[in-house]
Amino acid sequence: MTGKTDVVRCRYITGELKEIEIEGHTEFVTPGSVLEQRLVRVNGKPFVCKYVSRAAGARNPRLYDLLDNEIRAGARLGQSYPDRYPRELAQLVAYNIDAEEPFALLREYSGVPVAGPAARFQDAERKQFERALFRLLRLTSEAGVVHGAVTTDALRWDNGVLQLVDFESSERVGELRRPGAGAVRSPEQAAATGVVDARDDLWAAALLVRRLHLGPSVDAQPDRRHDPDRLRGLLDPVLGTTVEHRPTAAELLSRLHGDNHLPSFVDPEARFAQGRELFENVARGKAPARGQMATAGRAQSTEDSPGRRRKRFFPFLSAMLLVSVMVVASEVIA
Secondary structure, eight states: OOSSOEEEEEEETTSOEEEEEEEEEEEOOOTTOOSEEEEEEETTEEEEEEEOOHHHHHHOTHHHHHHHHHHHHHHHHHHHSSSSOOTTBOOEEEEESSSSSOEEEEEOOOSEETHHHHTTOOHHHHHHHHHHHHHHHHHHHHTTEEOSOOSGGGEEEETTEEEEOOOTTOEETTSBOOOOOOTTSOHHHHHTOSBOOTTHHHHHHHHHHHHHHHOGGGGGOOOOTTSOHHHHHHHHHHHTSOGGGSOOHHHHHHHTTOOOOOOSOOOHHHHSHHHHHHHHHHHHHHHHHHHHHHHHHHSOOTTSOTTOOOOOSSOHHHHHHHTTTOOOOOOSOO
8 A cells, every 4th residue: 555545446344345545544553553554535534444564464474364353353243233333343344355465444443542541530430431341342242252452552532432443363252262472361361272252351351440440550469359349349250260150241231230232233143154154164275375475474485576475365255255145234435
């Protein structure tokens, strides 16, 4: 992608394949993202464009996986909430995983990174934050998506509305847990044992709530015996037990008397089972080639011209198969 207007081919999450004009290209950074980002405009409307440039992909082929995670999570959420998408979640609109510089196009985020406002929160706002946090995790868990990095870096605050962005570390419920380090990962995630559970994100959320109330120094004080009674009553069921015994986000939200209502929800497992099976079969079939791609990114083939990376072998056909059984609901970018 360049600094001028680009005409690109992409697929909307509704299934429609189109060419669109992307203009603007203002560099953009969020604390929870590793990927390169730009603020762009499509048909006069603002969007966030996450992408992997050829240079960045050659230096770090893992960036392609992070973009894949973002797209898979966004597509899943979009399929789950097709009629009234929750403003609490970053919204994927379109993508192209087979372009020279693959990208994801998301609606412009709301508010600002929460770390700044949170430092000035009073008790009432901290409790409002708690309800908003477990509310958005209720939405992701219902859709079978685990964010994987729920920290202040991935949260934005807009006059009392909390938004979760940057799904680059996301996983899908029921898949094998991926290895990975991180201070906010649950013991099960850190050990990469078993399968992804909808309650995996609650560990990071509980740590975040505790830090919000008691300050950053509690990160080095895992002993919760001297925490306030209210905080222990809320968080001990999460931090003091294994994942299968943890409450759900909906149960925690009920304890806080938060909004447990779901917008119109569609079960993607039932609606898109055939297309998803085709997609996953193609993706698995290409996995060895993608591993070879990573090697090629580190040691450039003599068949490639200088500065040009080998094209990712994860064809757009796989995405077409994924959406082959989708019903196009509406024009997303208009």
